[in-house]
Amino acid sequence: MAPDRGYRPVAASSEARESLQSRPEDAAQLLAARADEPQNFTLRGILVGTVIGVVILFSNTYFGLQTGWISGMSMPSALLGFAYFKTVSRWIGFPFTPVENVLVQSVSGAVGSMPLACGFVGVFPALNFLLTADENGPLRVGMFKLIVWALGVAFFGVIFAVPLRRQVIIREKLKFPGGTATALMISVLHNDSGDAKIISQTTAKNDPDGNASDGLAGFSSPEMPTVEEPDAGDGNQADWRAKIKFLLSAFAGSALYTLVTYFVPQIRDVPIFGMSLAQNWLWTLNPSPAYVGQGIIMGPATTLHMLLGAILGWGILSPLAKYQGWAPGSVGDWETGSKGWIVWVSLAIMLADSLVGLGWLALRPIVLYGPELASDIYGLFQRHDWKEVIMLKTRLNPGYLAVDGSEDAETPVSLKFAATEEEEADAPAEHLISNRTTLIGLLLSLVLCMGAVHYCFGKLMPVSLTLLSLFMALFLSVMGVRALGETDINPVSGISKITQLLFAFIVPRGDKNAIIINLLAGAISESGALQAGDLMQDLKTGHLLGAAPNAQFYGQLIGSTVGAVVSAVVYKLYTDVYTIPNSLFQVPTAYVWVFTARLVTGQGLPPAVSEWAIGAGLIFAATTAFRTWARAGGKSRQKFLNFVPGGIAVAVGMYNTPSFTLARAVGGVLSWYWTRGKGRSETKLVVLASGLILGEGLLSIVNLCLASLKVPHL
Template identity: 60%
Template structure:
């Protein structure tokens, strides 16, 4: 399915047939649909004309918030591999900042400017993962063996160049996908929709472009924990009541964020002076010392568990119990992993990573394969859109035949391109379009002047790809063949389509699975006799992960912007700026942390680095520990079955009870102390939303404050460690 390149050359506003003349045959559903689309056009136009889609102050505040998130994500990423764009707290912090200064502002802080703030902040904040600093780079620096051309350390300027090379092409490639997945297919992107809802509530907006009727819930509000089912429309008469309930008072949310930030920060500072707080032997000293069963009562990890939800954290807990409670003692006692339990090379800690790796690969291949093939299998290649669309290509051509009414501005040819009507103007009747076809028409899009034009996309695509290939050549020289880098970039573009679709449908961007697929593919095209095969494999996987992450992040933000009437071109340039600054800052933060702390070490165990290097060694045929391949194969078969069951039962109530492969694998390769803290957060989420049946917004704000508090105060701990301040 070839995505539309999304510019003013394609009609964005579709005419809708007038209601039947006979009142007895009026279809109320279609009347409501027509009214909704008309209101959506007006909403988009009114906010697109606010004139504050792209501002210097919005960029600067976004970069300031992004800096905080960047430090936080580097800290947690080096510990467990988990990062978050923190879109909702970014919009809340941006709103609080401008609200405080409202008396001194020449222009008010608008929702579309808030969209810019959270776009810049999120793009900057995710660069520790996007540029490989929480996985690939530690693997290159500390885990490559001499026979694998390692360890390989880069100078600071090469580190920055590497990061800049990875941070652009995924952003540019996301632009052509926007019209297909957001405008035509209307994929949900639950987190992007939830962020739009929060921004709308903060600014007192009662409607959004995609649905002028407010929504009753936020992400994962439904009892079956499925994000795709989390939004339900309500009647217009209830809009005011629901908005009052959601709003409650933005000051209360800011206060909650501040208090949780302070408490988490104070606890983090205490852990520096009392390191025992990071690993409490809650199950006794024997299990703690011999089998690593401790609890890290980090409030930040509790916050992560709240955001992840009870289903995901329970699956992680299952992985920890199976991996560290069953497989680890079994491997140790049978002599399959004779070394100390916490030894990555000869201990059971490293042995069970192979099992988790097999589970991740099985889940990734099945899940991403389904996303890629479902539209083709469902429609035999004749249809465009997702598995539920019923409009053929030929039908689309007919439906896009517009006949403007007299005395109205229609489509005019200017320089060989069609110009669309402004959103406020009614279009004429659609030729031959039935009521069912009307329902399947795309959403109204932004005015053409607010879209990213084709020339920018194509020039940006070429330049970003050439820049990526060139920087990798400069950084690694002949160690990585030119053909391998070029292949990696184009494979990243293909895999990013799968990542975007997965994110839009499930709210999860499977970047870890995408990178593993890339590693598996490169094992097939790079001869095992090549002494650089492991290094090449790591670089190829990093490129794929970067492209998928950035494309998914921008698409999530574009969904938020579409719902609030923000200009896509402003978000695009905001993402470019945020990514560029984030790449440089991430390189500096990585060098700062690794120069002060031992990596891998007690604080930064870098488990994802070991997952990367073990995957590269596995697919390049370097062999597994004794009995590891038998258990890995068996686990892969089990999770091929469970993943297929999850796909079949995607909208069933029992879906959350089937373990997800990625979550189980994360619970296996992370030590139990982190998983137990996340499980506590998941229980808090369940208690608040399912048992108490309360609104989700307060606990999301609470969780965000807990995460940001530890991430920011970790900078203070870094300074204390660099000054050799003694522990107590």
Template identity: 55%
Template sequence: MASPSPQGRSFTVRGVAAGLGVGTVICSANMYFGLQTGWVSIMSMPASLMGFAVFKLLKPHLQFPFTPVENVLVQSVAGGMAIMPLGCGFVGVIPAMNYLLGTDEQGPLSLSMWQLIIWSIGLCYFGVVFAVPLRHQVIIRERLRFPSGFSTAVLIRVLHGRGQGSSAQELDAAAKGGFASLADRDDDDPLLVNETSSNVADEEPELSKDVDWAYNMKLLLLSFLVSGIFTICNYFLPILRDLPIFGTVAASTWLWTLNPSLAYVGQGIIMGTETTLHMTLGAVVGWGILSPLAKKKGWAPGPVDDWENGSKGWIVWVSLAIMLVDAVVSLAYVALRPILATHAPRALTVLRERFQQSRIAALFGRSHQYSPIPHGEEDQDEPAILDDDQASIASNEDAGLDDGPAEQQVSTRIVTWGLLASVLLCILTTRIVFGDLVPLYAVVTAVLMALVLSIMGVRALGETDLNPVSGISKLAQLFFALIIPQSHKSSVLINLVAGAISEAGALQAGDLMQDLKTGHLLGAAPKAQFWGQIIGATCGALFSAFAYRIYTAVYEIPGKLFQVPTAYVWIFTARLVTGQGLPYMAKEWATGAGVLFALTTLARTLSVGTRWRSLIPGGIAVAVGMYNVPSFTLARAIGGIFSWYWLSVRKRSTTPLIIIASGFILGEGFLSIVNLWLQALKVPHY
């Protein structure tokens, strides 16, 4: 059943242009932070806010209104562009190939600029196309919440002057509502073209909104500038990146320093108190307990900051085990729950009936009871009647689904041919870049596996707001270790490529599904979002390839500033699953950590909605705290604690907190380009 569309144009050239501009800023930030710590975010809420800011400033010059559905387009284009540094492997897999592959592993593998572009273009489409059929299942039929997508829809609604008085119950109902459930089709859009109202009563709320708007924009600009200026100061005073707050011995020997980066404080605000404290727990266990223990016992005899022989590399194996079991348990639950929910009650009913009809049950019942004799014809007809009823119910459900008009949907023909073309493009480009080093059957298998794992990733994201792409890539690496002989000369390289393809598909399908949820709630045309995401993904792939080449040409990678920890996680996982030995005693500690966090992950999965769930450490958060040096984790913890103080103690609004955090992140991420040029020009510094 199609619902009427809200007012406004869903696809405009100006919306695409604004989305590309916003996406460039976020993509730059993601490349910078990704190479430092592996952290990449689609940042849909900041993208929506910046898109609205652009058109708010241009309001006197607009020829037609800027509406919520066009705001969704801006966010979709920006989101498609923003995730490409991770989706194309530039913060993990590519550095691992370039710098960490050994000569006996067909490395190091140096890819030219054109090879990077070809590789990026090959990876950037099939996840986007595959998200379209998944949308019908998880958004239209099952109506999964997708918390970030829902929050972005609420933000856009408020930015455009709607829904300020909505209660929590009304918003919660709208989150699982149908097409345009958060849209207001009757009201005029507040961001109009040079229109004045003669109604004084209508002017006062508009004036109030303008005051709030001016305050929020000043807050965003101020936080952006403060963070950006501090970033430039870091170039001239590098000591600011590593403050020895626990003493010089702890800093020089055990790497316990603080990087007072406002961007990482902002990341902590967005991550929330629970996640950042779990990351801090990982840092304490990894760098405060395991690292000194491994050093003292001689398990990691090299310098602490040595990835190969030091405790920095030793504790990565423990974090890898935690990530693997977290992924296996979480994805197994997501995959099996629908099956159990559908078939378990019926299976229990059948077992109960068979038990009641068995001789064993007769021992516990009265001996004079008899079972009725079944009629063969009725038994034969009953399944057919049941199937017809089920088909009728399914047909009625499909007919009653609330979605946009048919002309706004992506046609089946485009999805079919687009998916086929994108899969073939991925296979072809991978073959062009790596040649005979990666067998054709391995690439085909990786793409097909990526599509399957994308389903689990999307479902996990819709239910928990966490896209388990790191776990999905590790599962893909584990799977390929089983089908690629360890004796193959390129086994490690094949493992990296297969994991990268799986991660790309799951990441794109998952994160872009958040955008589709936002558009669904606000009544945006899925077709417009689809093409916006395609445009954003294309530009993001090209921009990321150029940005990566510039960073690697100017900075030492891996180096003190860009440690690329995710690249080490990738290469260590590939070596582990392809049969290379672990450091001494790493196997025992990794196994113990794996068993422990399998239990904690299961407990967290089964305790959703309970108050005490936050007390159970999250596996991924703890693992990230382990493989990142403490300086980044401590800054994020400061942001998480500040978020708790602001929201729980002061009882203040979330909006200014999000604005401040966004300004901090974007300020450092974007103005780091200035530091890039200063480094390229070899401007002297201390």
């Protein structure tokens, strides 16, 4: 699934709001000064970011194989980087600055997201373990080929994001709420050094308080996050020592729990609703500290929507399918049981959500501005105003459309596109990525990807189809970046499903490799969209803080290289030591991938599932349409977002067993109680969640070693 990038924003402090409203004339000076700082690209920043990223990578592989959901961890990465350098500040030669923190979180994010970007939590488990002999599987792929594949898909999305930066960040000033929240946190963390200004984004002119007007992640209040303002001097140092101790305590507690679960695996499935529901219907609780931490980061709305999915899937549809004879096998069986039956319904929900969301993103300019624009163009032709017609190309930019209602009613829409403020101030030219570098890098990365796919799957995936999948990936990456910039959701799962659907019309159904081609094409699209979105989110953070874009770009490339190799090795270790799938690593996303491929290539569906899937798809198409309409409006509409379930969240809760969803719901409720009920700062919760997630993720390595040595359970 898509990495979680939405950190629930609540009301910002007045100081933080003021920092977001620096005068435009100061922005260019601040950008130039910070972009010239030597700390933009440092060896220590690369190393610390890599170490943090590797820890996140282990966590994401471990949790991704369990539930298919990974966390981007941008804010925790910035927090961990700051905590480390704060601890060793007396021994380092020069101060740790905001722009260096941007580098740290960019590198760590690139490393940590590779398990999803390379398909090691979804596509490869499907290829390696779930394909039947009729589908020309299962495939056995060695370590070296896994590394070659990972390096092949690791770069083209990163490089393709570069030319999009000026359009979506500098011209249209899309908010990228997760990146903006990370920038605000970094700014506040470094406030004691007097270097905490954030470049203003002038698009939020409708809101006198300087708050962004779009909802975040569809589950959020439209405000910026609350963070604690550190005190200056020794008090701040003592405060951060306390936070570091808190982080280490959470890490230690989670690590201890993980070690205990190896020897007593029964504690992963606590029958909180009685033994009958636990044994017959899989209603148990996994009291994992890490899943509670993930719930904290996801927030109450997302986790409660996932809980709704669990209730619909495992509380209603599963018993119904069992008693009606539609899924006669054991409830936990993917092939004949209700577990496999309800995944088709969740798949329909995901497809409906993705098609409506991405469809609106593609058609919105035409729907909103098409009729009036066509009328204006027709009028210009009637008046033979050829100069104005020629100039239309430079004016058709929706990001420049004035929205305050102050335009002259008689002004043609073509002129309204050109109205409003000037472009955002940008970094000096020497700190941008040149067009030549971008073009050469993009060509090389595309050739590398084609070569890697041919080397690993040459007899199964024709070169022509690899090239087609790459072009589709680039096109769909634009939609993913725009969706992330506007809603804080990068719909990579939906993008991959759309690619699978399109390839079903391209590859003949009689082709014995149709399923494999379908999976590989979807994996390439998902990788490109994920990497492009991750870099753009980080570039937004860097722009707000004045970091040099080329330093972030090269940091991302380094992180992607390390992450590709390490993620391939870690995936191979897990699959060699554990039997996949099993009760711990259920690889639900792999089943979603292979079921999608089977669906679009014309294989049969279980009894009665088509009616329920179509009905669920229509319902959640309507909810997605409503959420899209609400996000496009003001606060009067956005207040309903939390009460209308999102399709992706419901689908995840439906295809995961309840044990994982219940733990995340606990974290979401805890987050709500702390930030809304108690009105406390979110910073301490981020510290807690980071420790809980990383403690279990890192100690999973110890459990992996114990399993490889065949140490017995108690």
